[in-house]
Amino acid sequence: xxxxxxxxxxxxxGVLLLLGGKAATSPTPFALQGSSSLSATAAGTSTGPVINxxxxxxxxxxxxxxxxxxxVKALQLPTGGQSGQIADYSQPxxxxxxxxxxxxxxxxxxxxxxxxxxxxxxxxxxxDQLAASSKTQASSxxxxxxxxxx
Amino acid sequence: xSARAGADRTELDYVLGQRRxxxxxxxxxxxxxxxxxPASAALDDVVTWWRWVDxxxxxxxxxxxxxxxxxxxxxxxxxxxxxRHVLRLCREAAAISGGHFTERYDGRLxxxxxxxxxxxxxxxxxxxxxxxxxxxxxxxxxxxxVGVPSAGELWSVGVVDPRDPGRLLAVVAAPQAPSPGxxxxxxxxxxxxxxxxxxxxxxxxxxxxxxxxxGSDLTLVDWAATAxxxxxxxxxxxxxxxxxxDAYAVTPEGDYWYTDxxxxxxxxxxxxxxxxxxWSVPATRRTTAGFS
Numbered sequence: 055x056x057x058x059x060x061x062x063x064x065x066x067x068g069v070l071l072l073l074g075g076k077a078a079t080s081p082t083p084f085a086l087q088g089s090s091s092l093s094a095t096a097a098g099t100s101t102g103p104v105i106n107x108x109x110x111x112x113x114x115x116x117x118x119x120x121x122x123x124x125x126v127k128a129l130q131l132p133t134g135g136q137s138g139q140i141a142d143y144s145q146p147x148x149x150x151x152x153x154x155x156x157x158x159x160x161x162x163x164x165x166x167x168x169x170x171x172x173x174x175x176x177x178x179x180x181x182d183q184l185a186a187s188s189k190t191q192a193s194s195x196x197x198x199x200x201x202x203x204x
Numbered sequence: 205x206s207a208r209a210g211a212d213r214t215e216l217d218y219v220l221g222q223r224r225x226x227x228x229x230x231x232x233x234x235x236x237x238x239x240x241x242p243a244s245a246a247l248d249d250v251v252t253w254w255r256w257v258d259x260x261x262x263x264x265x266x267x268x269x270x271x272x273x274x275x276x277x278x279x280x281x282x283x284x285x286x287x288r289h290v291l292r293l294c295r296e297a298a299a300i301s302g303g304h305f306t307e308r309y310d311g312r313l314x315x316x317x318x319x320x321x322x323x324x325x326x327x328x329x330x331x332x333x334x335x336x337x338x339x340x341x342x343x344x345x346x347x348x349x350v351g352v353p354s355a356g357e358l359w360s361v362g363v364v365d366p367r368d369p370g371r372l373l374a375v376v377a378a379p380q381a382p383s384p385g386x387x388x389x390x391x392x393x394x395x396x397x398x399x400x401x402x403x404x405x406x407x408x409x410x411x412x413x414x415x416x417x418x419g420s421d422l423t424l425v426d427w428a429a430t431a432x433x434x435x436x437x438x439x440x441x442x443x444x445x446x447x448x449x450d451a452y453a454v455t456p457e458g459d460y461w462y463t464d465x466x467x468x469x470x471x472x473x474x475x476x477x478x479x480x481x482x483w484s485v486p487a488t489r490r491t492t493a494g495f496s
Contacts (some may be wrong), residue, residue: 160360161359161360162342162349163347163362164345164346164347164364164389165364
């Protein structure tokens with residue numbers, strides 16, 4: 055058994071997470087397009103509703119700074135799997151994608167698909183909420199740490 | 205919010221750096237395109253294509269052609285040619301896999317196991333026609349890469365540990381360009397629970413937690429992963445016999461095996477528990493050479 059190999063895996067993940075976190079403070083992380091439109095000054099953290107999927111409840115939190123998504127976190131994901139072998143469900147794919155997008159070595163990941171529909175729905179709602187509040191009363195949304203650093 | 209919360213068709217479509225990220229077919233598709241603007245019309249066309257495929261092939265939408273075909277309110281002759289094409293592909297896959305892949309389990313029409321990989325393979329062709337030689341498409345964990353991410357770099361795809369999705373077990377590298385590129389698909393129980401039934405036994409396959417298949421055509425690689433997962437350990441010999449395919453499989457206990465050609469295409473980044481001698485694996489294939 056080769057311990058350095060295990061350490062490598064840990065480091066890879068650690069680096070990925072660090073880079074993923076770093077993305078939150080980079081100048082041009084996400085640009086929105088499509089159904090949600092955030093004003094350029096939209097900022098804050100918004101929590102989507104709990105979406106009940108066939109696989110369990112899903113809820114996400116989105117962090118926006120300067121009109122751009124800087125982070126997406128899963129607050130609730132389905133737990134389960136066979137006889138407790140699978141402690142919880144994967145990092146949601148969007149987050150995984152975001153992490154992969156920031157990493158130097160890994161461009162994509164392959165794993166069994168999870169249901170993202172609830173995730174997407176909760177995220178969309180969180181964005182809609184933020185878009186609405188940024189138009190009417192932007193100041194009521196708490197500034198994010200990313201924004202504070204900017 | 206509650207009205208939205210109940211909506212099943214919320215569609216996300218946004219740009220993240222070089223990536224176009226869309227929610228479609230019940231999962232998330234990402235196009236990482238290195239030589240086109242991710243907000244360009246070529247990418248819009250790809251998104252439109254996927255939305256059309258979803259609307260046409262969905263088994264969850266009663267109005268889809270596939271749903272109406274299954275309900276016998278629509279004739280096959282009146283379906284889009286793509287529907288007939290996909291069903292033909294399904295029948296070929298069923299024949300090649302000895303029935304471990306099927307689009308018609310228990311009499312119910314469901315070509316979903318073919319649709320995703322095929323629609324991504326065609327999306328990659330659309331991008332190539334639009335002038336892109338360098339892109340990677342990730343569709344709910346199935347990946348198709350063409351060209352290179354940048355000069356001197358190769359696309360690399362991490363294979364996720366089904367028992368700990370925060371961990372990677374291997375990193376598969378795309379071959380040097382010019383080449384047909386890389387396709388990777390994983391089938392397993394990890395994220396949706398037991399959603400696959402082996403059509404041959406009529407039961408959920410028990411041998412494997414996941415199997416990742418590597419090749420260059422995502423249409424083939426995707427359905428082959430589905431069939432291979434149903435086959436369990438028998439998939440090893442089957443994949444070995446398939447031209448251009450390799451596979452890496454993990455059992456629910458964390459044991460693993462891979463086909464002869466897998467090591468040449470990938471780096472094992474994490475060494476799982478030593479394999480148990482529950483099936484025939486040549487001892488040399490169990491070593492962790494490359495990390496010694």
